[in-house]
Amino acid sequence: xxxxxxxxxAQKKDESPRLELLRSAPKNSWIALSADETKIVAIGxxxxxxxxxxxxxxxxxxxxxxxxxxxxSRALSPLS
Amino acid sequence: xxxxxxxxxxxxxxxxWLPILPVQVSRGSLTTSPFEAIVDSGSFNCLxxxxxxxxxxxxxxTTGTLKIxxxxxxxxRMKTYGHDIRLVIGSDNFKIEGYFSDDxxxxxxxxxxxxxxxxxxxxxxxxxxxxxxLTRAHKS
Numbered sequence: 001x002x003x004x005x006x007x008x009x010a011q012k013k014d015e016s017p018r019l020e021l022l023r024s025a026p027k028n029s030w031i032a033l034s035a036d037e038t039k040i041v042a043i044g045x046x047x048x049x050x051x052x053x054x055x056x057x058x059x060x061x062x063x064x065x066x067x068x069x070x071x072x073s074r075a076l077s078p079l080s
Numbered sequence: 081x082x083x084x085x086x087x088x089x090x091x092x093x094x095x096x097w098l099p100i101l102p103v104q105v106s107r108g109s110l111t112t113s114p115f116e117a118i119v120d121s122g123s124f125n126c127l128x129x130x131x132x133x134x135x136x137x138x139x140x141x142t143t144g145t146l147k148i149x150x151x152x153x154x155x156x157r158m159k160t161y162g163h164d165i166r167l168v169i170g171s172d173n174f175k176i177e178g179y180f181s182d183d184x185x186x187x188x189x190x191x192x193x194x195x196x197x198x199x200x201x202x203x204x205x206x207x208x209x210x211x212x213x214l215t216r217a218h219k220s
Contacts, residue, residue: 047134048135061114063115065116066131
């Protein structure tokens with residue numbers, strides 16, 4: 001994997017550009033973030049749709065992620 | 081290898097710092113583009129959204145091994161289905177049984193079986209640049 005540039009806030013309490021991008025993205029969607037996490041290069045209903053749009057955009061080293069139905073703390077554990 | 085924690089929104093304008101790792105999944109000749117996975121020692125397995133399975137050619141995730149996962153909140157249940165895949169982390173890759181669900185609200189969680197048995201993970205959420213460090217565990 002190619003090296004990636006991550007924008008780190010100056011202070012731990014400061015918000016990064018990534019945060020506003022995630023808040024503004026549609027819920028229950030796949031999005032592709034630019035390598036520096038300053039822009040959304042693709043949005044799709046499925047992983048493959050967002051991936052295809054991102055690839056077509058020409059953006060290099062993008063990373064896909066999924067937005068949940070609501071932003072909250074979550075925890076899972078196996079039952080069987 | 082060191083990675084920075086990343087910010088994730090919480091309700092009411094708050095946010096959290098999470099150990100998020102870019103990973104890929106492969107199966108046969110198919111490999112996904114990189115996507116974000118949360119490093120979560122509280123998760124027994126590595127869990128992925130069902131779309132990741134379809135991206136590597138698993139058309140019907142329910143053909144896999146059924147495992148029920150639940151939240152810490154009583155009554156929350158989620159069916160997950162296990163399939164043999166390869167987890168790709170940077171230049172490293174290895175076979176795991178990944179569990180998939182279309183009800184999974186995020187892209188992926190990296191849990192104890194399939195990730196923490198492969199890497200020694202040192203979390204450091206303190207300071208102004210929180211991060212975590214991975215060291216490959218080579219067990220005989």
